[in-house]
Amino acid sequence: MNRCFGIADNEFIRGKVPMTKEEVRAIILHRLRLNRNSIVADIGAGTGSLSIEAALLASEGRVYAVEKSSEAIGILKANIDKFGADNIEVIHGEAPEALESLPRLDRVIVGGSSGKIEDIINGAKEKLRPGGRIVVSLITLENLCTAFKVLEGSFESEVSEIIVAKAEKLGKYKSLRARNPVFIVSGEIQ
Amino acid sequence: MNRCFGIADNEFIRGKVPMTKEEVRAIILHRLRLNRNSIVADIGAGTGSLSIEAALLASEGRVYAVEKSSEAIGILKANIDKFGADNIEVIHGEAPEALESLPRLDRVIVGGSSGKIEDIINGAKEKLRPGGRIVVSLITLENLCTAFKVLEGSFESEVSEIIVAKAEKLGKYKSLRARNPVFIVSGEIQ
């Protein structure tokens, strides 16, 4: 693919696996501050939309796409094939345990947490090099409150809320349809 | 610079020149669907934040940064130097006239319009190759309504509204501070 950034949501194979929407994906990737050779882990990789866009950017680096669901793993691999992202390694497993087998990391994306957000952030912290960054996206108030507290304590952190509304046809007119708010909590190890 | 994507707002030299904030910049760049060799024009380049991030992505392409204000031109050039973005060419002039001297374009970013949004979109349309894309960011209702109408008529278009709120210190706590809504209207020439 000639594209270097900006894959539309509908270009990914999806099935029923939830996907971080493109506007939020763009912001997460921007907040990562990727280098061409960054070593990245994407926790809860799902369809692989974030892993693939990160791998395209960090073209001389490596992305570990961690996902626990077998169904999602199939779709993730199909998307990796579709976009030829051969610097992605799929890890079928669950964080924080799955982080242990990985090398030292420059960047960690947390998109799914299955109720273990605190352990995952702490596990990521262990694996990150000094100057390393973590970017967590959250949609539940419980996880927001936990991640906010945990990251406040140990990182130079930032919290943003993103609301996106898109115009869609309503009869012959167009109305704005809002997507659900997403909170992005990010931090840099000092 | 080793970075391939994601420059923070406070890394740019700014003066009093208005700047598209990083979350919106991320979404505009994503919506551009850049290729490594894209030829891009950035209308109303201001500080150059969009031009520079686009030039970093389209590293084998070229970015024409069009800006009419002499004050902004100085800051724009200082930022280009700072980030070593040598595939940017600064055009001191005003759209749509300044577009005439440019080669055929793959992508057009419109960030500033000085009341000429309709002419700029039409001028961009003339310069864009088939499959070319335009991404316009708007903050006034008047420009939103004009751009929406003009792009609806001649492009496969999309309209999104982006609202970002960031946590800032309020005493010993953190409160969410909203940035003003930005509308992003984008289209692809068919």
Add this chain to the structure above:
Amino acid sequence: MNRCFGIADNEFIRGKVPMTKEEVRAIILHRLRLNRNSIVADIGAGTGSLSIEAALLASEGRVYAVEKSSEAIGILKANIDKFGADNIEVIHGEAPEALESLPRLDRVIVGGSSGKIEDIINGAKEKLRPGGRIVVSLITLENLCTAFKVLEGSFESEVSEIIVAKAEKLGKYKSLRARNPVFIVSGEIQ
């Protein structure tokens, strides 16, 4: 009913008739600046949620609930009965024509416009007393742009956008679900 303000969405009988949600209803009613004896027209009354709350507030005034759909009229009347709002008069008809038979008005609410937003605003303007107010809620970009232009020209006007997100159960957690943005354009005759 002992209640003087604040009927929840789920207290209204609804069927499939669209309803202005309670947070937006609260803001529209606030923006109306009602007096106890205000004479009000509610154009596109639908379920009657706005008419009924307005009638409860303007308890010594009168509310004309204008609605063109027979199906909605049935639900509207059922809600009026349920809340005992006997200072509402139901007008089965369509604005702006239906406005002609009404007396001079103090307040006009426009919730539905069926593509006639400009004529309805102009019709309302004819009927309103000096100092009278109109509050229009809009969900399409086309109507926003038209209403904004028409009201700018002839009223002291205000435009607001409202985005509401509500926490809903997501598994054992709660996530914020956004409602679609609503634009409220209001004006006062001078």
Add this chain to the structure above:
Amino acid sequence: MNRCFGIADNEFIRGKVPMTKEEVRAIILHRLRLNRNSIVADIGAGTGSLSIEAALLASEGRVYAVEKSSEAIGILKANIDKFGADNIEVIHGEAPEALESLPRLDRVIVGGSSGKIEDIINGAKEKLRPGGRIVVSLITLENLCTAFKVLEGSFESEVSEIIVAKAEKLGKYKSLRARNPVFIVSGEIQ
């Protein structure tokens, strides 16, 4: 005053005292589900904007406006005079202690908490009659997370986020200026 609902922000005397803006005030008042004879406490009454609008609605009830700052008390009293809201009693004191001297309550509004949000909610719970309601507005993440947890535990509760943007002049055009997001957490004692 002939008005029964809907006082504009600029009608209140303000000084430097922070004030809940009118759109959020409208939603808080709606969420209170006031009766004409409700007994209400407004904790952190500030300028009195919420107390006065509540007193206007609950015209046969009583509103206790609790405020700890002497400066705010002066402005609060001036506003009560201005709007002739003689069913308001000003309590110079701090919650939760100040709640003790009050009679049983039907409704509690919490607008300011000075770091004691948990104690205030628990204090309010003690004072509220069965079927009583509490509506808390929050702007910090810390208070949101605390109030969410405390109310989840002991009330049938609701959490909403409100974002309002208003059009303001920008040169000869109008741009949308966002107000900061406010979270409203409400609950009913069962």
